Amino acid sequence: MSVLLAMLFVLVAASGTGVVLSRTPRRQVLAMAVNGLVLALLFMALQAPDVAFSELVVGAAALPLLFLVVLASIKMDRGAR
Amino acid sequence: MSRRLRLLLFTLAMLCTLPAVGRIAAHMPRFGAHPLPYGDAINDAAPRERHVTNMVTAVNFDYRGFDTLGEEFMLLCAVTGVVVLLRGARGQDLSAEPGEVVGREIADRADATVLLCRAIAPLIVVFGIYVALHATVTPGGGFQGGVIVASGLLLLYLGEGYRGWRRLVRSRLFDAFEGGGAALFVAAGLAPMLLGRPFLENVLPLGQLRDMLSGGLMLVVNAGVAFAVVGGFTLLFIEFMEETRAVREGDDPGEHPT
Numbered sequence: 001m002s003v004l005l006a007m008l009f010v011l012v013a014a015s016g017t018g019v020v021l022s023r024t025p026r027r028q029v030l031a032m033a034v035n036g037l038v039l040a041l042l043f044m045a046l047q048a049p050d051v052a053f054s055e056l057v058v059g060a061a062a063l064p065l066l067f068l069v070v071l072a073s074i075k076m077d078r079g080a081r
Numbered sequence: 082m083s084r085r086l087r088l089l090l091f092t093l094a095m096l097c098t099l100p101a102v103g104r105i106a107a108h109m110p111r112f113g114a115h116p117l118p119y120g121d122a123i124n125d126a127a128p129r130e131r132h133v134t135n136m137v138t139a140v141n142f143d144y145r146g147f148d149t150l151g152e153e154f155m156l157l158c159a160v161t162g163v164v165v166l167l168r169g170a171r172g173q174d175l176s177a178e179p180g181e182v183v184g185r186e187i188a189d190r191a192d193a194t195v196l197l198c199r200a201i202a203p204l205i206v207v208f209g210i211y212v213a214l215h216a217t218v219t220p221g222g223g224f225q226g227g228v229i230v231a232s233g234l235l236l237l238y239l240g241e242g243y244r245g246w247r248r249l250v251r252s253r254l255f256d257a258f259e260g261g262g263a264a265l266f267v268a269a270g271l272a273p274m275l276l277g278r279p280f281l282e283n284v285l286p287l288g289q290l291r292d293m294l295s296g297g298l299m300l301v302v303n304a305g306v307a308f309a310v311v312g313g314f315t316l317l318f319i320e321f322m323e324e325t326r327a328v329r330e331g332d333d334p335g336e337h338p339t
Contacts, residue, residue, distance in 0.1 A: 054225055
Protein backbone atom coordinates (compact mmCIF):
# COMPACT_ATOMS: atom_id res chain seq x y z
CA MET A 1 0.00 0.00 0.00
CA SER A 2 1.52 3.28 -1.11
CA VAL A 3 1.97 6.41 0.98
CA LEU A 4 -0.70 8.17 -1.12
CA LEU A 5 -3.30 5.52 -0.32
CA ALA A 6 -2.41 5.54 3.38
CA MET A 7 -2.78 9.33 3.46
CA LEU A 8 -6.13 9.15 1.68
CA PHE A 9 -7.41 6.50 4.09
CA VAL A 10 -6.48 8.73 7.03
CA LEU A 11 -8.21 11.69 5.32
CA VAL A 12 -11.36 9.63 4.71
CA ALA A 13 -11.43 8.57 8.36
CA ALA A 14 -10.79 12.13 9.54
CA SER A 15 -13.44 13.73 7.32
CA GLY A 16 -15.93 11.00 8.21
CA THR A 17 -15.33 11.67 11.90
CA GLY A 18 -15.82 15.35 11.09
CA VAL A 19 -19.31 14.58 9.75
CA VAL A 20 -20.23 12.75 12.95
CA LEU A 21 -18.78 15.38 15.27
CA SER A 22 -20.23 18.50 13.62
CA ARG A 23 -23.38 19.47 15.49
CA THR A 24 -25.17 22.08 13.38
CA PRO A 25 -26.94 20.60 10.32
CA ARG A 26 -25.52 23.13 7.88
CA ARG A 27 -21.95 22.44 8.97
CA GLN A 28 -22.67 18.72 8.85
CA VAL A 29 -23.80 18.97 5.21
CA LEU A 30 -20.58 20.77 4.27
CA ALA A 31 -18.53 18.19 6.18
CA MET A 32 -20.36 15.49 4.20
CA ALA A 33 -19.45 17.23 0.96
CA VAL A 34 -15.78 17.26 2.01
CA ASN A 35 -16.05 13.57 2.87
CA GLY A 36 -17.51 12.91 -0.62
CA LEU A 37 -14.64 14.82 -2.22
CA VAL A 38 -12.01 12.84 -0.28
CA LEU A 39 -13.78 9.58 -1.14
CA ALA A 40 -13.70 10.53 -4.82
CA LEU A 41 -9.94 11.09 -4.55
CA LEU A 42 -9.55 7.71 -2.86
CA PHE A 43 -11.52 5.96 -5.63
CA MET A 44 -9.35 7.73 -8.19
CA ALA A 45 -6.20 6.53 -6.41
CA LEU A 46 -7.61 3.00 -6.32
CA GLN A 47 -7.96 3.16 -10.13
CA ALA A 48 -11.75 3.31 -10.21
CA PRO A 49 -12.29 6.58 -12.12
CA ASP A 50 -15.89 5.74 -13.03
CA VAL A 51 -16.87 5.37 -9.37
CA ALA A 52 -14.90 8.54 -8.63
CA PHE A 53 -16.98 10.48 -11.20
CA SER A 54 -20.23 9.35 -9.61
CA GLU A 55 -19.02 10.00 -6.06
CA LEU A 56 -17.70 13.43 -6.98
CA VAL A 57 -20.96 14.60 -8.52
CA VAL A 58 -23.46 12.77 -6.32
CA GLY A 59 -21.59 12.77 -2.99
CA ALA A 60 -19.84 16.12 -3.16
CA ALA A 61 -22.35 18.23 -5.13
CA ALA A 62 -25.86 16.84 -5.65
CA LEU A 63 -26.58 15.35 -2.23
CA PRO A 64 -25.25 18.33 -0.19
CA LEU A 65 -27.25 20.66 -2.46
CA LEU A 66 -30.48 18.75 -1.80
CA PHE A 67 -29.78 18.82 1.95
CA LEU A 68 -29.02 22.57 1.87
CA VAL A 69 -32.28 23.23 0.01
CA VAL A 70 -34.20 21.23 2.61
CA LEU A 71 -32.52 23.13 5.47
CA ALA A 72 -33.27 26.48 3.80
CA SER A 73 -36.88 25.43 3.19
CA ILE A 74 -37.33 24.45 6.84
CA LYS A 75 -35.82 27.77 7.97
CA MET A 76 -38.11 29.73 5.64
CA ASP A 77 -41.12 27.86 6.93
CA ARG A 78 -40.16 28.52 10.55
CA GLY A 79 -39.55 32.20 9.84
CA ALA A 80 -43.02 32.52 8.32
CA ARG A 81 -44.78 31.39 11.49
CA MET B 82 -34.06 7.76 26.80
CA SER B 83 -31.54 8.79 29.40
CA ARG B 84 -27.82 9.06 28.71
CA ARG B 85 -26.98 6.12 30.97
CA LEU B 86 -29.50 3.84 29.29
CA ARG B 87 -28.19 4.80 25.88
CA LEU B 88 -24.59 4.07 26.95
CA LEU B 89 -25.69 0.73 28.38
CA LEU B 90 -27.46 -0.18 25.12
CA PHE B 91 -24.41 0.91 23.14
CA THR B 92 -22.07 -1.23 25.29
CA LEU B 93 -24.37 -4.24 24.98
CA ALA B 94 -24.59 -3.87 21.20
CA MET B 95 -20.80 -3.51 20.99
CA LEU B 96 -20.27 -6.64 23.09
CA CYS B 97 -22.62 -8.61 20.84
CA THR B 98 -21.24 -7.48 17.47
CA LEU B 99 -17.55 -6.82 18.16
CA PRO B 100 -16.40 -10.50 18.16
CA ALA B 101 -18.16 -11.11 14.85
CA VAL B 102 -16.73 -7.94 13.28
CA GLY B 103 -13.26 -8.80 14.57
CA ARG B 104 -13.49 -12.34 13.21
CA ILE B 105 -14.57 -11.12 9.76
CA ALA B 106 -11.86 -8.44 9.73
CA ALA B 107 -9.20 -11.04 10.56
CA HIS B 108 -10.30 -13.26 7.68
CA MET B 109 -10.56 -10.55 5.02
CA PRO B 110 -8.50 -11.02 1.86
CA ARG B 111 -5.28 -8.99 1.74
CA PHE B 112 -5.54 -5.38 0.50
CA GLY B 113 -5.56 -5.41 -3.30
CA ALA B 114 -5.97 -9.18 -3.60
CA HIS B 115 -8.89 -10.40 -5.70
CA PRO B 116 -9.49 -14.08 -4.97
CA LEU B 117 -12.75 -14.33 -6.94
CA PRO B 118 -12.47 -15.55 -10.55
CA TYR B 119 -15.21 -13.33 -12.07
CA GLY B 120 -13.08 -10.24 -12.66
CA ASP B 121 -10.43 -12.18 -14.56
CA ALA B 122 -13.11 -14.05 -16.52
CA ILE B 123 -14.76 -10.79 -17.63
CA ASN B 124 -11.40 -9.19 -18.45
CA ASP B 125 -10.70 -12.19 -20.65
CA ALA B 126 -14.14 -12.59 -22.25
CA ALA B 127 -15.48 -9.06 -22.84
CA PRO B 128 -12.93 -7.82 -25.41
CA ARG B 129 -13.27 -11.12 -27.29
CA GLU B 130 -17.04 -11.58 -27.12
CA ARG B 131 -18.28 -7.98 -27.08
CA HIS B 132 -15.39 -5.95 -28.58
CA VAL B 133 -15.30 -3.46 -25.68
CA THR B 134 -12.47 -2.32 -23.41
CA ASN B 135 -14.58 -0.94 -20.53
CA MET B 136 -15.54 -4.06 -18.62
CA VAL B 137 -17.82 -2.16 -16.22
CA THR B 138 -20.01 -1.12 -19.15
CA ALA B 139 -19.92 -4.67 -20.55
CA VAL B 140 -21.12 -6.07 -17.22
CA ASN B 141 -23.72 -3.37 -16.53
CA PHE B 142 -25.28 -3.01 -19.96
CA ASP B 143 -24.82 -6.50 -21.37
CA TYR B 144 -23.85 -9.43 -19.14
CA ARG B 145 -26.24 -8.32 -16.38
CA GLY B 146 -28.22 -5.75 -18.34
CA PHE B 147 -31.50 -7.01 -16.91
CA ASP B 148 -30.41 -6.00 -13.39
CA THR B 149 -29.49 -2.55 -14.68
CA LEU B 150 -32.99 -2.24 -16.11
CA GLY B 151 -34.27 -2.67 -12.54
CA GLU B 152 -31.86 0.00 -11.30
CA GLU B 153 -32.97 2.29 -14.11
CA PHE B 154 -36.57 1.94 -12.96
CA MET B 155 -35.55 2.56 -9.35
CA LEU B 156 -34.21 5.94 -10.51
CA LEU B 157 -37.40 6.59 -12.49
CA CYS B 158 -39.57 5.71 -9.48
CA ALA B 159 -37.47 7.85 -7.11
CA VAL B 160 -37.65 10.89 -9.39
CA THR B 161 -41.38 10.36 -9.99
CA GLY B 162 -41.85 10.16 -6.22
CA VAL B 163 -40.02 13.45 -5.70
CA VAL B 164 -42.01 15.16 -8.46
CA VAL B 165 -45.31 13.90 -7.00
CA LEU B 166 -44.39 14.88 -3.42
CA LEU B 167 -43.11 18.35 -4.33
CA ARG B 168 -45.78 19.14 -6.92
CA GLY B 169 -47.53 22.47 -6.66
CA ALA B 170 -47.18 25.83 -8.30
CA ARG B 171 -44.56 27.17 -5.87
CA GLY B 172 -41.57 28.56 -7.78
CA GLN B 173 -42.93 27.61 -11.19
CA ASP B 174 -43.46 31.19 -12.24
CA LEU B 175 -40.08 32.41 -13.46
CA SER B 176 -40.56 35.71 -11.63
CA ALA B 177 -40.96 33.95 -8.27
CA GLU B 178 -39.15 35.80 -5.52
CA PRO B 179 -36.51 33.98 -3.48
CA GLY B 180 -37.77 32.90 -0.09
CA GLU B 181 -36.43 34.77 2.90
CA VAL B 182 -34.92 33.45 6.08
CA VAL B 183 -35.14 35.84 9.00
CA GLY B 184 -31.72 37.30 9.80
CA ARG B 185 -30.01 36.10 6.64
CA GLU B 186 -29.48 38.53 3.78
CA ILE B 187 -29.60 37.55 0.13
CA ALA B 188 -26.20 38.51 -1.22
CA ASP B 189 -25.68 39.74 -4.78
CA ARG B 190 -23.91 37.44 -7.20
CA ALA B 191 -20.25 38.34 -7.67
CA ASP B 192 -19.04 39.03 -11.23
CA ALA B 193 -16.31 36.44 -10.76
CA THR B 194 -18.94 33.76 -10.03
CA VAL B 195 -20.90 34.63 -13.18
CA LEU B 196 -17.75 34.62 -15.32
CA LEU B 197 -16.45 31.36 -13.87
CA CYS B 198 -19.78 29.59 -14.26
CA ARG B 199 -20.24 30.77 -17.84
CA ALA B 200 -16.73 29.57 -18.69
CA ILE B 201 -16.86 26.24 -16.87
CA ALA B 202 -20.47 25.08 -17.30
CA PRO B 203 -20.25 24.41 -21.08
CA LEU B 204 -16.91 22.63 -20.59
CA ILE B 205 -18.40 20.36 -17.93
CA VAL B 206 -21.42 19.58 -20.10
CA VAL B 207 -19.14 18.72 -23.05
CA PHE B 208 -16.96 16.56 -20.79
CA GLY B 209 -20.06 14.76 -19.54
CA ILE B 210 -21.19 14.07 -23.10
CA TYR B 211 -17.68 12.79 -23.87
CA VAL B 212 -17.74 10.44 -20.88
CA ALA B 213 -21.18 9.14 -21.89
CA LEU B 214 -20.24 8.70 -25.56
CA HIS B 215 -17.07 6.70 -24.80
CA ALA B 216 -18.82 4.30 -22.43
CA THR B 217 -17.53 1.17 -24.13
CA VAL B 218 -13.94 2.40 -24.51
CA THR B 219 -12.84 4.41 -21.47
CA PRO B 220 -13.95 4.50 -17.79
CA GLY B 221 -17.31 6.10 -17.23
CA GLY B 222 -20.53 5.63 -19.15
CA GLY B 223 -24.12 6.75 -19.35
CA PHE B 224 -24.65 7.18 -15.62
CA GLN B 225 -21.36 8.97 -14.95
CA GLY B 226 -21.66 11.15 -18.06
CA GLY B 227 -25.28 11.90 -17.17
CA VAL B 228 -24.55 13.12 -13.65
CA ILE B 229 -21.65 15.24 -14.95
CA VAL B 230 -23.94 16.90 -17.54
CA ALA B 231 -26.59 17.47 -14.86
CA SER B 232 -24.03 19.09 -12.53
CA GLY B 233 -22.84 21.30 -15.40
CA LEU B 234 -26.43 22.44 -15.97
CA LEU B 235 -26.70 23.17 -12.26
CA LEU B 236 -23.77 25.59 -12.58
CA LEU B 237 -26.09 27.70 -14.75
CA TYR B 238 -28.16 28.29 -11.62
CA LEU B 239 -25.09 29.41 -9.72
CA GLY B 240 -24.07 31.78 -12.52
CA GLU B 241 -27.36 33.04 -13.91
CA GLY B 242 -29.69 32.93 -10.92
CA TYR B 243 -33.03 31.16 -10.61
CA ARG B 244 -34.84 32.99 -13.38
CA GLY B 245 -32.07 32.60 -15.98
CA TRP B 246 -31.55 28.97 -15.04
CA ARG B 247 -35.23 28.06 -15.36
CA ARG B 248 -35.35 29.87 -18.70
CA LEU B 249 -32.44 27.76 -20.00
CA VAL B 250 -33.31 24.45 -18.32
CA ARG B 251 -36.89 23.64 -19.31
CA SER B 252 -38.49 20.94 -17.19
CA ARG B 253 -40.63 19.70 -20.13
CA LEU B 254 -37.49 18.73 -22.06
CA PHE B 255 -36.04 16.88 -19.08
CA ASP B 256 -39.35 15.11 -18.43
CA ALA B 257 -38.99 13.77 -21.97
CA PHE B 258 -35.33 12.83 -21.33
CA GLU B 259 -36.22 10.90 -18.18
CA GLY B 260 -39.14 8.98 -19.63
CA GLY B 261 -37.65 8.61 -23.11
CA GLY B 262 -34.36 7.28 -21.74
CA ALA B 263 -36.09 4.58 -19.73
CA ALA B 264 -38.31 3.75 -22.73
CA LEU B 265 -35.23 3.47 -24.97
CA PHE B 266 -33.66 0.99 -22.51
CA VAL B 267 -36.83 -1.15 -22.55
CA ALA B 268 -37.07 -0.92 -26.35
CA ALA B 269 -33.42 -2.05 -26.63
CA GLY B 270 -34.36 -5.04 -24.50
CA LEU B 271 -37.52 -5.91 -26.43
CA ALA B 272 -36.09 -5.42 -29.95
CA PRO B 273 -34.11 -8.71 -29.96
CA MET B 274 -37.29 -10.53 -28.90
CA LEU B 275 -38.94 -9.45 -32.18
CA LEU B 276 -36.18 -11.44 -33.90
CA GLY B 277 -36.96 -14.44 -31.73
CA ARG B 278 -33.87 -13.95 -29.52
CA PRO B 279 -33.68 -13.57 -25.72
CA PHE B 280 -34.41 -10.23 -24.00
CA LEU B 281 -31.50 -7.75 -24.36
CA GLU B 282 -29.34 -10.12 -26.42
CA ASN B 283 -26.64 -8.19 -28.24
CA VAL B 284 -27.89 -8.52 -31.82
CA LEU B 285 -26.31 -5.38 -33.32
CA PRO B 286 -22.92 -5.51 -35.09
CA LEU B 287 -20.23 -5.31 -32.40
CA GLY B 288 -17.84 -3.00 -34.24
CA GLN B 289 -14.11 -2.72 -33.75
CA LEU B 290 -12.31 -3.05 -30.43
CA ARG B 291 -11.21 0.38 -29.04
CA ASP B 292 -13.62 2.19 -31.38
CA MET B 293 -16.18 4.63 -29.93
CA LEU B 294 -18.96 2.82 -31.81
CA SER B 295 -18.14 -0.65 -30.47
CA GLY B 296 -20.31 -2.83 -28.28
CA GLY B 297 -23.46 -3.11 -30.41
CA LEU B 298 -26.64 -2.94 -28.37
CA MET B 299 -24.70 -1.62 -25.36
CA LEU B 300 -24.51 1.76 -27.11
CA VAL B 301 -28.31 2.01 -27.30
CA VAL B 302 -28.74 0.97 -23.66
CA ASN B 303 -26.00 3.42 -22.68
CA ALA B 304 -27.74 6.27 -24.53
CA GLY B 305 -31.00 5.43 -22.75
CA VAL B 306 -29.29 5.48 -19.36
CA ALA B 307 -27.48 8.75 -20.17
CA PHE B 308 -30.73 10.52 -21.15
CA ALA B 309 -32.61 9.14 -18.16
CA VAL B 310 -29.89 10.18 -15.71
CA VAL B 311 -29.55 13.72 -17.12
CA GLY B 312 -33.34 14.05 -17.03
CA GLY B 313 -33.73 12.48 -13.60
CA PHE B 314 -31.07 14.51 -11.82
CA THR B 315 -32.08 17.78 -13.48
CA LEU B 316 -35.75 17.24 -12.57
CA LEU B 317 -34.64 16.50 -9.01
CA PHE B 318 -32.70 19.78 -8.90
CA ILE B 319 -35.60 21.74 -10.42
CA GLU B 320 -38.17 20.32 -7.99
CA PHE B 321 -35.95 20.97 -4.99
CA MET B 322 -34.91 24.47 -6.06
CA GLU B 323 -38.60 25.41 -6.52
CA GLU B 324 -38.92 24.93 -2.76
CA THR B 325 -36.46 27.77 -2.13
CA ARG B 326 -38.86 30.30 -3.68
CA ALA B 327 -41.33 32.30 -1.63
CA VAL B 328 -44.84 30.86 -1.42
CA ARG B 329 -47.52 32.95 -3.08
CA GLU B 330 -51.23 32.97 -2.46
CA GLY B 331 -52.78 29.84 -3.96
CA ASP B 332 -49.47 28.11 -4.83
CA ASP B 333 -49.68 25.05 -2.64
CA PRO B 334 -52.78 24.11 -0.72
CA GLY B 335 -51.88 23.88 2.95
CA GLU B 336 -48.92 26.24 2.78
CA HIS B 337 -49.05 29.83 3.91
CA PRO B 338 -47.54 32.64 1.89
CA THR B 339 -44.53 34.16 3.64
